[in-house]
Amino acid sequence: MTTETTPPVANRVPSERTHHGDTLVDEYAWLTAKDDPATIAHLTAENAYTEARTEHLAGLRTELYEEIRRRTRETDLTVPARKGDWWYYTRTVEGQQYGVHCRRAVRDGETEPPVSADGAPLDGEEVLLDGNLLAEGHEFFALGAFDVSPDGRWLAYSTDFSGDERFTLRVKDLGTGELRPDEVPDTFYGTAWSADASVLFYVTVDEAWRPNRVWRHTLGTASTEDVVVHQEDDERFWVGVELTRSERFVLIDVHSKITSEVLVIPAGNPTGAPASVAPRRQGVEYTVEHHGHRFLILHNDGAEDFALAYTSADAPGDWVPLIDHSPGTRLEAVDAFADHLVVSLRVNGLTGLRVLPVGGGDAYDIDFPEPLYSVGLGSNPEYRTGQIRLGYTSLVTPDSVYDYDLVTRQMVLRRQKPVLPGPDGRPYDPAGYEQHRDWALADDGTRVPISLVCRAGTPRDGSAPCVIYGYGSYEASMDPWFSVARLSLLDRGVVFAVAHVRGGGELGRRWYDQGKLLAKKNTFTDFVACARHLVKAGWTAPDRLVARGASAGGLLMGAVANIAPDAFAGIVAQVPFVDALTSMLDPTLPLTVTEWEEWGNPLDDPEVYAYMKSYTPYENVRAVDYPAILAVTSLNDTRVLYHEPAKWIARLREIAPSGDYLLKTEMGAGHGGPSGRYDAWREEAFVNAWMLDRLGRA
Incomplete structure (x- = not known):
């Protein structure tokens, strides 16, 4: 019998699947039935239990929420x-x-x-x-598209009211404020207008939630008359659509995890057939930006960290080098303006911007003052401009918007996000905090960077509590970012650390390649090495260290819980990908086939199967003393399905029953959690209160 003060017990209904001569037993597969009343009842019971187990933190949650709200304009x-x-x-x-x-x-x-x-x-x-x-x-609301036509007359926008990222596309007349009859259900992200704003391109998904079709809609016609412009039948690939900044071409991006192709349609001839800039070649990735008479090509053909080239826009052919490959300098994007090109890059774990004058003159990098920071281009819709807008932040510097003059090289601060006085009534002062770059040594001798922020003067004697955050997949970099909510932790003496583990992109493409496929375990052992280093360096101690990660970072959390349960006092796993093997064995699930180039295909490859089975969290729960675990998920998540953490928590309770495990499910949200900003603040206050409790600072 279950009450709100005892953990819910999930019924064990063993099911078996055999792969490569090995049998997987899944006692909790019944939780995948989202529409089954028993599943909803179980999730509801888990929520009630979590609320009861954290009832003593209600006052702290309110306090933390009010601190976020008070510091925010x-x-x-x-x-x-x-x-x-x-x-x-x-x-x-x-x-x-x-x-x-x-x-x-x-x-x-x-x-x-x-x-x-x-x-x-x-x-x-x-x-x-x-x-x-x-x-x-509506309990949930999200915008997908928000796209004003080139003439400023129409607004194409799409809405999602459940969190499943299936949007209804509409067109608004900005002159009258009225909605046009044009309406398209079940669309995905991405739209593009024709030059005369008579045609709108959009994207839809297949049954596996893979964006696979680009459509052409003529304003004033029914959506049933829309035409498929491109259909991608290779299940490894997904599609996207956008209009170039020059408004000369509609780009259709066709991309797998390791291969890409770009098709172009002249925006002035929207009914024309899409033409390939360069046919896809396995393992070659490229993106396209239009600039005058040429297409700029950012690519990795013989260039691990990417190079920049160009080809004719009228008759694409050979690629002419513009920036040669430089190992260790990862070129990430190129933005074209009439008289300048701006390349986004990263070197030594830091982001940067490089300006290339078109009419002559040497390329140069824009300088920034802090030892740790993140910088990137902001909203720059104008093609003919002499300045660019960029965003800048660090662990201690609030989000800042600058306009940078490309000719005079002068930078003007337009706005820094206000941080209002906290509970003590004093204004935020970045001098009251310190940010550091530290390095851990992984098991194989690799140096792994760590970014840290804390209150100025925080002792290095192991007495401080610490939260360590990690992700480590898809070449996504966890660059330094400022957080108002984090101030509530720092002001309570907590050190916040980001482990830049392999699988991310902080140190270039090789850093990513060394943390994927049959090298995925490096992501997990790097994180453990970072946690051990924080203790060795005196930043904290194991009983005062909480780990946190989300999505693929939730996989990381589940893996390190199995690998090094003694290293942490608590673990927060949000929308966690903890049943990776089961998901990658089912090609009918959203994203599975497109993900095989990230994780491997365990369905066809026995080596991949054995490797994934050796690390996936759900399959490797052991009868050990786990740290306290808080898993947070959403019922309508289409990226990491809710049942992964639900099954994981159930198995933890069965195999290691002495642990403290909580599951919190948002019953009306998607992958990003609650959609409203106040609801998101309450969610963050909930997680932070739980972490402070584990850290002894509640």
Whole structure:
């Protein structure tokens, strides 16, 4: 019998599957039946148990939530970005969950973006879309597309009210404010307008939730008359669509994890057949940006960390080198403007921007002052411009928006996200905090970077509590970022660390390759090495260390729980990919086939099967003393299905019953959790309160 003060017991209903002569027994496969009342009853019981077990933290949760809210300027306005004759921006209003998307006409002689000191509406603004009105009556709300036509007349936007990332696409007349009859259900991210705004391209998914079709919709016609422009039948590949900044071409990106192809359609001839810039070749990735008479090609053909080339836009052919490959300098993107190119890159674990003047002159890198930071291009919709907008942040510097003059090389701070006074009433002072770069030594001798932030003067005697965060997949880099919610931890003496483990992209493509497929275990052992290093270096102690990760980072959390349960006092696994082997064995599940080039194909390859079985968390739960574990998931998640953590927690309770395991399921959300900002703050306060409790700082 289950009560709210005793852990729910999931019924054991063993099912068996045999692969490569090996039998997998799954006692909790019945939890995959999302529509079964028994499944919903079990998740509801888990939520009630979690609430009861954390009831003593209710006051702290409220306190942390109020600290986030108090430090945040709730009525605020982004820095307007110019596109044609309009300034576009988003406002937030105190008490409202979602942003209000607006624009204001550019006035005669106006070259600087307009400002609003108190976040109030700009004089003369037009409200394009109010997320709060759209969300009324819905527990969840998310925007997919938000795409204004080149002439500024139409807005294509799409909405999701369940969290499953299946959107309904609509078109709004910005002149009258009325919705057009054009409406397309079950679309995916990505849209592109034709040059004359008579045609809208969009994307749909197949039954496995793989974006596989690009469609052409002519305004004023029924969606049943829409035409498939490209259909991708190779299940390893997914598709996307966008309009180039120059507004000259519609790009159809066809990409697997390791191979790509780009098709182009002249935006002035939207009914034309898409043409390939370069046919796909296994293992060769490239992206395309249009610039004048040429297509810029960022590629890895014989260039592990990528090189930049170009080819004719009129008759694509051979690639002419523009920036040669330089090992250790990972080129990540190229943005073209009329007179300059801007390359986004990373060196030694830090992001950077390199400017290439088109009409002559040497390329140069933009300098930034801090030892740890993240920088990247912001909203830059204008092709003919002499300045770029960039975003900058660090572990101690709030999100900052700069305009950078490409000719004078002068940088102007347009806005730094306000951090209002905290509970002590004092304004935020970055000098009150320290950020550090440290290095751990992995088992194979590899040096693994760690980024840390703490209150100034935090002792290095092992007495401080610490949270260590990790991800380590898909070449995604966990670059330093600022967090208002994190201040509540730092001010309670907590050290926050990010382990830049292999599988991410912090140190280039090789760093990624050394943490995927049959080298995936490096991700897990790197993280454990980072945790051990923090203890050895005096930052913390095992009984004062909590690990946190989400999605593929949740896989990391489950793996390190099995590998080194003694290294942590607690583990937070959010939307965790903890049943990876079972998912990768089922090609009917969302994303499975496209993911085989990341994890391997255990269905056809016995070596991959054995390797994955040796590390996937669900299969490797042991009868040991685990640290306390909090798993957080969402019922409508299409990326990591809710039943993975539900099954994992059930198996932990069965095999290692002495542990403290909690499961919290958002019953009306998707992969990103609650959609409204206040709800997201409450969720973060919940997790932070649990971590502080494990760290002895509740």
